[in-house]
Amino acid sequence: MAMNPGGGGGYSLSTLESMVAWGRKYSLYPFTFATACCGIEVMGAFGTHYDLSRFGAEVVRFSPRQADVLLVAGTINYKMAPVLKRIYDQMLEPKWVISMGVCACSGGFYNNYSVLQGIDKILPVDVYIPGCPPNPEGIIDAVVQIQKLIETGAPRAADRWPIK
Amino acid sequence: MSVVLDRLRTRFPSEVASTHSDFGDDTALIRRERIVEILTFLRDDPELLFDFAMDLTAVDYLGESPRFEVVYHLYSLEKRHRVRIKVRLHEEDPVIDSAVAVWPGINWYEREAYDMYGVVFRGHPNLRRILMYEEFVGHPLRKDYPKAKRQPTIGPEE
Numbered sequence: 001m002a003m004n005p006g007g008g009g010g011y012s013l014s015t016l017e018s019m020v021a022w023g024r025k026y027s028l029y030p031f032t033f034a035t036a037c038c039g040i041e042v043m044g045a046f047g048t049h050y051d052l053s054r055f056g057a058e059v060v061r062f063s064p065r066q067a068d069v070l071l072v073a074g075t076i077n078y079k080m081a082p083v084l085k086r087i088y089d090q091m092l093e094p095k096w097v098i099s100m101g102v103c104a105c106s107g108g109f110y111n112n113y114s115v116l117q118g119i120d121k122i123l124p125v126d127v128y129i130p131g132c133p134p135n136p137e138g139i140i141d142a143v144v145q146i147q148k149l150i151e152t153g154a155p156r157a158a159d160r161w162p163i164k
Numbered sequence: 165m166s167v168v169l170d171r172l173r174t175r176f177p178s179e180v181a182s183t184h185s186d187f188g189d190d191t192a193l194i195r196r197e198r199i200v201e202i203l204t205f206l207r208d209d210p211e212l213l214f215d216f217a218m219d220l221t222a223v224d225y226l227g228e229s230p231r232f233e234v235v236y237h238l239y240s241l242e243k244r245h246r247v248r249i250k251v252r253l254h255e256e257d258p259v260i261d262s263a264v265a266v267w268p269g270i271n272w273y274e275r276e277a278y279d280m281y282g283v284v285f286r287g288h289p290n291l292r293r294i295l296m297y298e299e300f301v302g303h304p305l306r307k308d309y310p311k312a313k314r315q316p317t318i319g320p321e322e
Contacts, residue, residue: 079297082318113304113313114296122317 017153024068024094025147026056031067031091033084036074038101038133045136052136057143064090069146070123071139075103076116085122096149096156098142099125102132124157166190168212168247175209176202191248199251200261206238206247207266214238214247217263220273222281226307231255232283236263253283262288280305 032042045052052058061067064087076084088097099119102108105128107117119125127145129138149156168190169183179202181193194202206214219237230252239246251260262285263270274285275294282303285291293300299318302309 078300078315078317112311113309113315116317117314 021150021153025150027059028055028057028069028096028143028146029059029061029067030057030069030071030143031061031064031087032071032073033087034071034073035076035080036101036103036133038073038104041133041136042071042073042100042139045139050136050140052140052143055140055143055147064088065092067091068095069143070095070097071100072097072104072119072123073100073133075108075110076119077114078116079114081116081122084119088123094156095158096126096146097123097158098127098129098139098146100129100139100142101134102130105130108132124161126157168245171209171211172202172206172247175205189248190246191250193250193252196251196253196260200263200266203236203249203263203266206249211243213240213242216241217267217270217273218246220263220270220277222277222283222305224281224305224307229254232258232281234260234277234283258282259284259286261286262291264288279303282306 032039034042044050046058046060057069064070068091070088070091072084088095097119099105103110103115104119105125107115111117116122126149127142129142131138148154166185169185169192172192173180173183176194176198179195179198181195183190183192185191206212216239217236218239219235221235223233223235225231225233232253232255234251234253236249236251237246238249253260258281260283262274264274264285265287271288271290272294274288275291277283278285278288278291279293279295280303292298296304297318300315302313
């Protein structure tokens with residue numbers, strides 16, 4: 001974005017892409033798919049103390065058709081996997097995925113017969129948050145990372161999916 | 165011997181294989197053939213009145229014969245006493261009569277035991293998997309289920 005060098009009123013130059021990206025960046029609507037204790041930390045992040053709305057991502061949409069970011073917070077087992085995949089498929093483009101906590105990232109200590117060993121087996125994941133559960137700061141950092149992806153126009157994980 | 169086990173043994177002398185009351189827990193090992201009749205007796209006998217089937221589960225004693233064991237935990241709200249009923253089942257024929265007709269609440273416990281151990285409850289009204297999904301192959305709490313085995317991921321149902 002190029003501002004008027006004189007500093008006064010006048011005009012500014014930009015590209016349409018960067019204007020759209022700027023708008024998207026501060027109006028991310030998350031869909032929280034909370035299945036375990038990570039969901040409690042998500043509530044903390046949305047609450048007054050950590051206040052995720054400072055980053056423009058406080059309007060939680062419980063319809064996937066209105067959401068931009070899928071926040072997968074918690075253990076996903078094989079029985080739940082098709083539900084999660086369907087919700088992801090219902091979200092409109094462009095969309096991003098945050099995998100929160102070790103259970104969503106890799107199965108965590110649930111190395112057993114029933115738990116999906118990481119949601120990246122079925123979904124393209126943009127940002128992983130480690131921790132069991134992660135702090136609300138981790139969620140804020142992930143949102144900021146998504147904002148950076150949008151700002152720089154970096155390719156989304158969905159663009160290089162499936163991983164060969 | 166306790167009142168409960170005494171009465172059970174007197175009524176079904178040939179069906180009770182063994183009993184003990186270790187640590188104050190009355191336990192009876194029963195043969196499987198007349199299990200529904202025995203459970204009905206435990207429920208209806210005026211001195212026993214086991215009206216509450218608290219739990220049903222199975223145990224896999226891999227390497228022993230009989231391999232499987234079905235365990236009933238019963239409680240009487242009226243008499244405030246408990247009993248544990250065990251039945252051993254062979255690996256090649258893990259079938260036992262369903263107790264749903266005796267206590268309707270035991271329905272899901274039997275489905276769980278079927279899902280996790282492959283014990284078949286004859287006469288159960290709806291013997292399907294309850295925890296795992298239909299496409300799941302095998303019974304995961306059996307001791308010979310491979311620890312690292314992974315099942316194929318199922319897609320969205322269309």
